[in-house]
Amino acid sequence: MKKIIKRKRVSLLLVGLFLIAILQIVSHFTPLNDFVKGSFMGVGFGLLVTSLIVGKFHKSVL
Structure with a gap:
């Protein structure tokens, strides 16, 4: 479960950074x-x- 949450967190972070970089x-x-x-x-x-x-949120709950 923690691995899925970490992967989701990293993917959101990378997509956000990629979107801002492409915009620039x-x-x-x-x-x-x-x-x-x-x-x-x-x-x-x-x-x-x-x-x-x-x-x-998931660190505080788990």
């Missing part, structure tokens, strides 16, 4: 409007925070 690369080469930038940054940070919360 794409916005460097092509002009994006603020709504698109904000949406992708918000989803990326949301995934990062979710991965931290999932890890802390």
